Amino acid sequence: xxxxxxxxxxxxxxxxxxxxxxxxxxxxxxxxxxxxxxxxxxxxxxxxxxxxxxxxxxxxxxxxxxxxxxxxxxxxxxxxxxxxxxxxxxxxxxxxxxxxxxxxxxxxxxxxxxxxxxxxxxxxxxxxxxxxxxxxxxxxxxxxxxxxxxxxxxxxxxxxxxxxxxxxxxxxxxxxxxxxxxxxxxxxxxxxxxxxxxxxxxxxxxxxxxxxxxxxxxxxxxxxxxxxxxxxxxxxxxxxxxxxxxxxxxxxxxxxxxxxxxxxxxxxxxxxxxxxxxxxxxxxxxxxxxxxxxxxxxxxxxxxxxxxxxxxxxxxxxxxxxxxxxxxxxxxxxxxxxxxxxxxxxxxxxxxxxxxxxxxxxxxxxxxxxxxxxxxxxxxxxxxxxxxxxxxxxxxxxxxxxxxxxxxxxx
Amino acid sequence: xxxxxxxxxxxxxxxxxxxxxxxxxxxxxxxxxxxxxxxxxxxxxxxxxxxxxxxxxxxxxxxxxxxxxxxxxxxxxxxxxxxxxxxxxxxxxxxxxxxxxxxxxxxxxxxxxxxxxxxxxxxxxxxxxxxxxxxxxxxxxxxxxxxxxxxxxxxxxxxxxxxxxxxxxxxxxxxxxxxxxxxxxxxxxxxxxxxxxxxxxxxxxxxxxxxxxxxxxxxxxxxxxxxxxxxxxxxxxxxxxxxxxxxxxxxxxxxxxxxxxxxxxxxxxxxxxxxxxxxxxxxxxxxxxxxxxxxxxxxxxxxxxxxxxxxxxxxxxxxxxxxxxxxxxxxxxxxxxxxxxxxxxxxxxxxxxxxxxxxxxxxxxxxxxxxxxxxxxxxxxxxxxxxxxxxxxxxxxxxxx
Numbered sequence: 132x133x134x135x136x137x138x139x140x141x142x143x144x145x146x147x148x149x150x151x152x153x154x155x156x157x158x159x160x161x162x163x164x165x166x167x168x169x170x171x172x173x174x175x176x177x178x179x180x181x182x183x184x185x186x187x188x189x190x191x192x193x194x195x196x197x198x199x200x201x202x203x204x205x206x207x208x209x210x211x212x213x214x215x216x217x218x219x220x221x222x223x224x225x226x227x228x229x230x231x232x233x234x235x236x237x238x239x240x241x242x243x244x245x246x247x248x249x250x251x252x253x254x255x256x257x258x259x260x261x262x263x264x265x266x267x268x269x270x271x272x273x274x275x276x277x278x279x280x281x282x283x284x285x286x287x288x289x290x291x292x293x294x295x296x297x298x299x300x301x302x303x304x305x306x307x308x309x310x311x312x313x314x315x316x317x318x319x320x321x322x323x324x325x326x327x328x329x330x331x332x333x334x335x336x337x338x339x340x341x342x343x344x345x346x347x348x349x350x351x352x353x354x355x356x357x358x359x360x361x362x363x364x365x366x367x368x369x370x371x372x373x374x375x376x377x378x379x380x381x382x383x384x385x386x387x388x389x390x391x392x393x394x395x396x397x398x399x400x401x402x403x404x405x406x407x408x409x410x411x412x413x414x415x416x417x418x419x420x421x422x423x424x425x426x427x428x429x430x431x432x433x434x435x436x437x438x439x440x441x442x443x444x445x446x447x448x449x450x451x452x453x454x455x456x457x458x459x460x461x462x463x464x465x466x467x468x469x470x471x472x473x474x475x476x477x478x479x480x481x482x483x484x485x486x487x488x489x490x491x492x493x494x495x496x497x498x499x500x501x502x503x504x505x506x507x508x509x510x511x512x513x514x515x516x517x518x519x520x521x522x523x524x525x526x527x528x529x530x531x532x533x534x535x536x537x538x539x540x541x542x
Numbered sequence: 543x544x545x546x547x548x549x550x551x552x553x554x555x556x557x558x559x560x561x562x563x564x565x566x567x568x569x570x571x572x573x574x575x576x577x578x579x580x581x582x583x584x585x586x587x588x589x590x591x592x593x594x595x596x597x598x599x600x601x602x603x604x605x606x607x608x609x610x611x612x613x614x615x616x617x618x619x620x621x622x623x624x625x626x627x628x629x630x631x632x633x634x635x636x637x638x639x640x641x642x643x644x645x646x647x648x649x650x651x652x653x654x655x656x657x658x659x660x661x662x663x664x665x666x667x668x669x670x671x672x673x674x675x676x677x678x679x680x681x682x683x684x685x686x687x688x689x690x691x692x693x694x695x696x697x698x699x700x701x702x703x704x705x706x707x708x709x710x711x712x713x714x715x716x717x718x719x720x721x722x723x724x725x726x727x728x729x730x731x732x733x734x735x736x737x738x739x740x741x742x743x744x745x746x747x748x749x750x751x752x753x754x755x756x757x758x759x760x761x762x763x764x765x766x767x768x769x770x771x772x773x774x775x776x777x778x779x780x781x782x783x784x785x786x787x788x789x790x791x792x793x794x795x796x797x798x799x800x801x802x803x804x805x806x807x808x809x810x811x812x813x814x815x816x817x818x819x820x821x822x823x824x825x826x827x828x829x830x831x832x833x834x835x836x837x838x839x840x841x842x843x844x845x846x847x848x849x850x851x852x853x854x855x856x857x858x859x860x861x862x863x864x865x866x867x868x869x870x871x872x873x874x875x876x877x878x879x880x881x882x883x884x885x886x887x888x889x890x891x892x893x894x895x896x897x898x899x900x901x902x903x904x905x906x907x908x909x910x911x912x913x914x915x916x917x918x919x920x921x922x923x924x925x926x927x928x929x930x931x932x933x934x935x936x937x938x939x940x941x942x943x
Contacts, residue, residue: 279870280863281861281862281863282864282891283893285861287861291860291861308694309691316682316686464731464860465727466727467721474720475719492936496723498862517939538905538936539936540920540938541939
């Protein structure tokens with residue numbers, strides 16, 4: 132029986148969860164019939180129509196005497212996210228296909244030339260493809276609807292997928308070091324510097340093409356704290372374009388979003404792509420290293436040790452590029468307050484809302500990059516209306532910090 | 543066990559993590575008199591959930607740190623309010639860094655003050671490190687690539703075990719304003735990383751078996767046997783140290799359970815691998831063809847089966863899944879009871895997740911009919927879930943007009 136299977140999610144909940152389609156944002160507040168209600172529901176329909184490609188459309192809002200208000204920033208996120216998800220999926224599939232072709236070429240060439248170096252390079256590219264497939268899988272999986280066992284949806288899979296991807300990169304680097312040691316110890320007689328150089332140059336060119344292609348679309352500074360002003364303007368344009376009907380909630384939103392580093396918007400897209408990008412980047416760096424080593428050995432066939440040195444140096448370099456990503460993954464998995472939020476300011480902001488006497492047990496954490504959850508206990512001033520306090524807190528958090536999952540206990 | 547404390551309490555309580563305690567929170571473990579208090583079962587989990595969480599845990603006998611103690615052993619029960627208030631923000635920034643000198647100091651601290659498991663782990667790690675460096679040196683000098691690869695493998699494993707050790711030590715820190723839930727998730731993370739490594743190991747063994755099958759070479763590498771035997775001995779010692787956790791399916795009650803389990807499995811898998819290598823070479827000497835393939839394949843499958851439950855459990859916690867030890871029927875029963883309450887019209891967004899094994903956090907939204915019974919309904923809901931063991935619950939009540 133359905134009820135037995137999903138005791139936690141009731142039917143009404145199902146509908147609410149299908150609404151955001153990312154299975155998270157159910158910031159539904161109850162407010163009395165207002166002008167806000169009316170204007171919002173129309174644009175909501177638009178947005179749902181936009182996303183009707185892969186998912187079933189369910190009867191959206193129960194038309195009862197209640198009126199549902201969904202924040203406009205939430206709607207933006209829904210459409211943006213599904214668009215970006217499709218874009219990421221296509222990019223990743225393109226990458227996988229491209230790399231598979233390259234692997235095929237290398238395998239054929241390696242078997243014909245009977246060169247172990249080319250075959251091992253093909254094997255490394257295979258792990259890259261594995262990393263890409265993991266990213267692709269998580270992009271697809273994060274769209275799944277929430278179940279009673281995964282009440283937050285599946286977005287966390289992205290983070291775990293990124294972790295596994297980065298571990299694969301580390302594994303490859305260690306393997307490369309091991310192989311260069313192997314070459315040093317075993318093939319003392321002849322190391323074909325020219326072949327090394329050629330293979331590495333081939334890999335370098337391919338990786339460069341891909342880096343330029345990927346890097347064209349997103350910024351490298353996803354994990355930094357810089358503000359990208361052109362992204363900020365992009366955000367503005369989307370905002371105005373989609374929500375002309377939401378005049379009331381537009382007021383005052385622009386200046387407040389500037390408080391949030393606009394790189395958070397781009398962050399929503401890219402943890403999957405960033406994982407793929409890191410794979411390609413590390414490959415690039417290591418091809419450079421092998422090229423240098425191959426070139427040196429070509430010129431001076433006696434200096435075999437340079438192979439090992441280059442590999443070590445460039446592997447460390449490549450691994451250090453993965454560190455920012457690891458930091459983000461670590462932060463999220465540890466339930467850390469997101470780095471762009473100063474919890475002291477947030478707390479004092481909540482306290483500043485009238486009706487709030489005190490706040491405690493405040494927790495802010497991220498489900499994935501860009502999806503934030505907040506829970507707190509608020510001591511209300513006697514006589515204050517709890518509904519108003521909740522909606523004010525919710526507004527404040529959504530506008531200033533883009534936190535959409537908010538649970539407030541009024542005491 | 544760390545409950546989610548208000549990070550406000552951070553400035554009031556004396557034993558907040560200190561900014562220049564980069565050696566990671568040995569406040570609580572330093573005093574052996576309070577060893578019993580490290581057991582989470584000691585901490586009163588029957589804290590009254592209905593009162594606001596201002597005054598947390600008066601039962602905590604945890605120690606406080608003298609503000610200026612860097613190298614001197616912690617002074618108990620002294621604290622400095624003013625300095626704490628100023629320094630509480632810097633704490634989070636400095637918390638991420640661990641300088642070289644600090645790590646050396648930290649090693650000595652672990653040797654002196656860690657709990658038994660930590661000490662054992664440290665012994666094992668040092669053994670492994672010594673062994674792998676020796677192996678690496680010998681391999682490089684004599685030019686045997688097999689030894690070098692084995693040394694690499696060991697070093698990787700050592701790195702992981704060090705991370706586990708670090709997690710054990712660091713997870714004792716109190717929650718601060720940045721890590722509002724505390725640092726206990728580190729244990730789960732380290733368990734997950736260990737499980738991941740073991741999965742990679744099983745996969746690479748399978749690849750090796752495939753390689754041996756294709757190449758069909760059966761060289762006798764005698765020197766590898768010696769290294770395998772030594773490896774086996776070291777790992778068996780480790781298994782004996784952590785013998786309490788030498789099971790495949792374990793019920794995790796405390797956060798450290800997962801970490802210890804992962805260490806044990808790591809060591810167990812390593813010893814299985816060494817045993818497999820020894821067995822393979824013995825079979826080869828007996829003349830059994832394809833012995834290497836068989837043994838490696840067997841070992842790979844064994845390690846995989848060994849690791850899967852831990853991987854799933856730790857992955858589940860990291861994925862914010864519903865707590866596995868609370869049955870869905872119990873949660874459903876609570877749900878039904880709430881819904882059948884006269885004042886409640888609707889319940890939505892009931893989310894429960896496990897911070898660490900044994901510590902469940904939840905949030906739930908209610909729609910209530912009348913205005914004035916918020917408190918009563920909240921207490922009712924809290925008490926319902928309290929019986930299940932969920933103490934950190936945030937109940938949002940919306941008044942439906």
